[in-house]
Amino acid sequence: MQITRYSAKTLLACAVLISVSVPGTAQDRAGAENLSYADIVDLADGAPLVLRAQIRRQATVEPERSPGLEQGFVRLYVEARTSALIAGNVPVGESLHYLVDVPLDERGRAPKLKKQEVILFARPVPDRPDQIQLVDPRAQFSYSEAFEARLRPVLSALLSPDAPPRVTGIRDALAVEGTLAGESETQLFLDTENDGPVSVTIVRRPGQAPRWGVSWTEIVDQSARAPQRDTLEWYRLACSLPDTLPGSANLSRDPRSRALASADYALVREALGACPRTRD
Known part of the structure; x- marks a missing residue:
């Protein structure tokens, strides 16, 4: 059915919501099973x-009323029933309405989603507990126990009082050589969104492999360890740090120490690895 059966007021409100959330670049069509940890x-x-919800009704929004819609997709106005609030402290209604962009099926038509269980990543609409706005137009994924099992540890980590802060860049880097040949220590002090303390220490000892770790407190700890992959600590670093050490952050004066700081940063960056994403 067409969106024309809904009121102009409702359509206008939803159009405003989707215009706010449309990203500037296209996104991949991967389903929940293909999402990376970073995604x-x-x-x-x-x-x-x-939220977890069950779709009850859907209506197609005409293309001319779907700003930012990518070719091969269709915009739907969805009515769903809330099954569970997985995370969030904002009241939501039992019946929810929202806009979502989904791929057309093999016949070039809107897929039939009625009764499908979905996971929604959303924000509330002020004074409208029956409406939500997806954080991006495709932030709806088919529900599965496997997906929920991957999602819940991420939510727990994000909501923890000890959650690592968002890293925004590198403030300072300083390398100091020791008294023995091959001995050195490099410290990286990172900028964070809320000025939370984050430092990375790289230690080299003669006859030993370089060792590095990250400290999320005011104390710079040489015994700190590197974060495990696919943890929030790893994500904050691997998905935020630049590929190379900015020259402006390197406080070392002599060329040898500056080169050592850059080499130690490269060691950390290589150990962290790439931050794979399936969505732009």
């Missing part, structure tokens, strides 16, 4: 609400 954190970190 899940990206979605959850920006979502005041994470």
